[in-house]
Amino acid sequence: MATGGDSPQGSLEITIFECSICLQVYTRPKVLPCGHTFCMECLVSFVNGSKSLKCPVCQKNTNLKKAGRAGVEVLTDNIPLANLRGDAKISARSHDRGPNGAENPTAVPGESMCPNSEHRGEELRYYCPSCDAVICEKCWFEEHNDHGVNRLRETLPEQSIKAKEVSEDGKSLMEKIKREIRELEKTKENLTVDESNQAKAVDKTAQKLVEDFASAVIKRTKALKDELHNFFAHSNNAILDRKEMLEMHLAQLESSIETLEQYVNQEQPVAVFSGRKMLKDLIEQCSKSARDGFNVETECHNTAVFTPTPNTVPDITLGSVQAKGRPKMPDQKSKETDEVNEHETADMRNVLDKFLSNSDSPQNHPKNPLKLGWLERLPVLLAGQKVPVNK
Structure with missing residues (x-):
């Protein structure tokens, strides 16, 4: 997920283009009848092969025409939001480059990837307090769905305190x-x-x-x-x-x-x-x-x-x-x-x-x-x- 810093582009990307399920910038945004938008892959994982789903935000039930991925694919694409996200990404990329187009050496690199071979390409963005483990989105849905998972960056102060205690020991x-x-x-x-x-x-x-x-x-x-x-x-x-x-x-x-x-x-x-x-x-x-x-x-x-x-x-x-x-x-x-x-x-x-x-x-x-x-x-x-x- 492309996280912004203190720039306006970063704030805009977090507040407008962030999926409520994966907490990252939308990928192929799909809009539900209730008006809430989510990533298509997030909805596919959330549906888990059924023909109905409850909106993760308002809990309104939505009946799909087909089960699983086929039913999610026929949902309406949020094209205006996707176009607006593209413009914001172009602006963010220009912000991360220097005057001559060179990459900004102070840009924050991507986070680590999930070690699970079945979750290849998934970044570690969440923290499960019950298991004391850093997990990816698929790990959350498959194994930690009811563990009270938090965003990894939000737990940084607490993790820093624990890290200092362990370091002293x-x-x-x-x-x-x-x-x-x-x-x-x-x-x-x-x-x-x-x-x-x-x-x-x-x-x-x-x-x-x-x-x-x-x-x-x-x-x-x-x-x-x-x-x-x-x-x-x-x-x-x-x-x-x-x-x-x-x-x-x-x-x-x-x-x-x-x-x-x-x-x-x-x-x-x-x-x-x-x-x-x-x-x-x-x-x-x-x-x-x-x-x-x-x-x-x-x-x-x-x-x-x-x-x-x-x-x-x-x-x-x-x-x-x-x-x-x-x-x-x-x-x-x-x-x-x-x-x-x-x-x-x-x-x-x-x-x-x-x-x-x-x-x-x-x-x-x-x-x-x-x-x-x-x-x-x-x-x-x-x-x-x-x-x-x-x-």
Whole structure:
């Protein structure tokens, strides 16, 4: 509906061209025998398929020639009123434009449309206080006919008051939510700091234990490697000596053969004879050295073998975690946890000392923690995790 502002055209449009049913400018105005005029579609909805209707203004009954829309269409058109309305609309459109015909940016836009898909194109112009809902004309006729519907614009002051009350309630709730969020953030920060401090205490205890174990492991590992090296050194030296001797014989044979072939090509009888004798003696000498009973397989097996034995590693707990009644401030520390951690560390050091006692030979000490089985568990230990084993 085209609503006017404070202009004369707007007042004229409201007072003269407004349908009493839809409260908007007439569309195809039809006049009843009583003289009152209404929109054709408003009358069609009002008749609702019957052959008679009561004037919404004076309640005078009117009998239609046909039922429903067909009966409304044969009613007399209010042509003079329609023509006058057209002239007023032209005047209103010119009022809503600027000097050069441009649209006036201050003109009030149309209201929202009804969300009901069956009422497409219908604007929301009414307010139903019973349902607290904004409705269109068709909603009024179909669902809210006896609810005391009012024009939406007329309820604006009341709606504004209610909107302000709801807005204040919303703002109050927002402040409460903000306060709670701030409290939660502060509590979370305290918990994060507390957790970090406790985690550092665990890391400190674990690091000390790892350093003690790692130092002992490195020391014993070096001793084992030195012992293995001594076992393998004899065979390695024997093989190197044999290899050097064979390489020397190979070089002598290669040189003698090359010299003898040169004498033969130069046809020097004396040199050929003496070279042949020398090469023959060298061959006998090298053959004798090759038959000297050196057995490579024997030398390779004359070594040592590292045989890991099963080990038992104690449970590594480092300490214990206990629930607290309420969160402590970030600067507070758990003395009890520190004492427990120190006690656990001392126990582990004692166990380590027992493991490392009498560890001269890898074969004679089944409880040596430097065996392969213990070393396989070491990465787990270094990671600070609990390693459950059978004691």
